[in-house]
Amino acid sequence: MRVAIAGAGAVGQSIARELLEGGHRVMLIERSAQNYQPKAIADAEWVQADACELASLEDAGLESCDVMIAATGDDKVNLVVSLLAKTEFAVRRVVARVNDPRAEWLFTEAWGVDVAVSTPRMLAAMVEEAVNVGDLVRLMTLRQGQANLVEVTLPDPTPLAGRRVRDLALPAEAALVTILRGGRVIVPEADDPLEPGDEMLFVAPVEAEQRLREVVHDQPAG
Numbered sequence: 001m002r003v004a005i006a007g008a009g010a011v012g013q014s015i016a017r018e019l020l021e022g023g024h025r026v027m028l029i030e031r032s033a034q035n036y037q038p039k040a041i042a043d044a045e046w047v048q049a050d051a052c053e054l055a056s057l058e059d060a061g062l063e064s065c066d067v068m069i070a071a072t073g074d075d076k077v078n079l080v081v082s083l084l085a086k087t088e089f090a091v092r093r094v095v096a097r098v099n100d101p102r103a104e105w106l107f108t109e110a111w112g113v114d115v116a117v118s119t120p121r122m123l124a125a126m127v128e129e130a131v132n133v134g135d136l137v138r139l140m141t142l143r144q145g146q147a148n149l150v151e152v153t154l155p156d157p158t159p160l161a162g163r164r165v166r167d168l169a170l171p172a173e174a175a176l177v178t179i180l181r182g183g184r185v186i187v188p189e190a191d192d193p194l195e196p197g198d199e200m201l202f203v204a205p206v207e208a209e210q211r212l213r214e215v216v217h218d219q220p221a222g
Helices: 010-021 054-060 075-087 101-106 119-131 206-216
Strands: 002-006 025-030 045-048 067-070 093-098 115-118 137-142 147-153 175-181 184-186 199-204
Touching (some): 002 010, 002 075, 045 054, 067 075, 075 093, 075 101, 093 101, 115 137, 199 206
Parallel strands (some): 002 025, 025 045, 067 093, 093 115
Antiparallel strands (some): 137 147, 147 199, 175 184
C-alpha cells in the first residue's frame, strides 16, 4: 500500500516509521525546510512542497496513493489537503488529524475526510477504557458517524465465560472484529470461547450500541 503523509513533523515522522515497519511505501510531503529531513527516515520518499498546492500534489503523483494522511499541526491545512486528495486525486482513504477539538465538526465527508483522529477524544476514550470495565467505550468514529469502533472489556466474573463467539446475539449491523487477550490479538472464529478480561472490539452504528451492552451483560433483547 502506498501512503502519502502531509506534514513531516514529529507526528508525521512517527506515523511514517510505523507504516514502513508494516511493509508499506510512504511518501512524506513537507513544506518547511526545518522539517524536511530525508536522512531521518531514509526508507521513505520525501517531497519538499506545499501539500495545499494542486500542482505540487500532481508532481508528487498523489493519484497513485491508496491513503492520504493529513498530519500537519494546522487544521486548515489538513482540511484543504483532505479535500484535494479526495476530489482531485480520488484517493481511496483520507485520514485527517484534528488539532483543535472545536474544529472537529468540520472534518467530515464534505471536506473529503473518511476518518478524523482527535487526540483529546482518543485520550478520553483510553481513560474510560481503563476505568469502565464492562461498559462500552467509543474509541473512534468511522465514515462521518455512520459507525463507531467501540470496545468493551469483559468483567471478572462474566456471564459470558465459556460461551462461544457464535453464541453472541449481536445485532445484524454490528460486527466483532477482534479480541485482545493478554498479549494476543485474536481474529474471532465462531467456535472461539470467551474469557473474563477479554477486550472485544466492535464496529457498530450508534443505534446498535445499547444492544451490544445487553449482549455483553447477557441480557435479553428489548
